[in-house]
Amino acid sequence: MNKSALLALPLMLACAGAAEATPILGTSGFGAPVVPGTNTVISFNDQVDGSFGSMSLGGFTFSGIGGVLRFSNQFPDQFNGRGARYLDNNAGQTAGLRIDFNGILDAFAFNWGASDVPWTLTAFDAFGNILESMTTPVTHASNAGDYIGFAHAGMAYITLTASSAGDWIFLDNFTFATQQVPEPGSLAVLGLGLAGLAGLRRRKSA
Secondary structure, three states: OOHHHHHHHHHHHHHHOOOOOEEEEEEOOOOOOOOOOOEEEEOOOOOOOEEEOEEEEOOEEEEEEOOOEEEEOOOOOOOOOOOOOEEEOOOOOOOEEEEEEEEEEEEEEEEEEOOOOOEEEEEEOOOOOEEEEEEOOOOOOOOOOEEEEEEEEEEEEEEEEEOOOOOOOEEEEEEEEEOOOOOHHHHHHHHHHHHHHHHHHHHHHO
16 A cells, blocks of 8 residues: 555544443433433343243343343342343353344443342453453342443443352343444545545556
């Protein structure tokens, strides 16, 4: 690549902008991430009680790490659950959870309850690179509506892993925002960068 093309490259890269990671932490009756875009909620209320190794639901695949997960209505509207049914780690017998997205997300959050030890929440891109990681709050028997998540471009899947075995945790109201379309101004700058590269190629071939 010649020097002129190298000068045009930063302009193109600048269009995408730097990915800004933002942990989402809060307490409310509804754990919706506060980010631009359309938020969609998976409440688990329509699921049948029972255990599963993996379950595709609402464009996501929920899987247990080293065990199974389950839908349950044993403690409705308790431990930060909101509604008749929630997702748990099989009464503490499964030490990890993985959620794969069928696309790329900008943000997600979910109600997080009953934890007695810290867990690690980690977001990955489609190549398995870590985008963001945090230690989850310990909520015990709180029913204040604690929720956790990330706002970060390019997320493909997340994992939750316990710091010690046997901790029984609850998830509910999994809320997400789909990938955003670049702003018109960014698209215009990207077009100028591409046009500049095309012009350099034409002059080189002439």
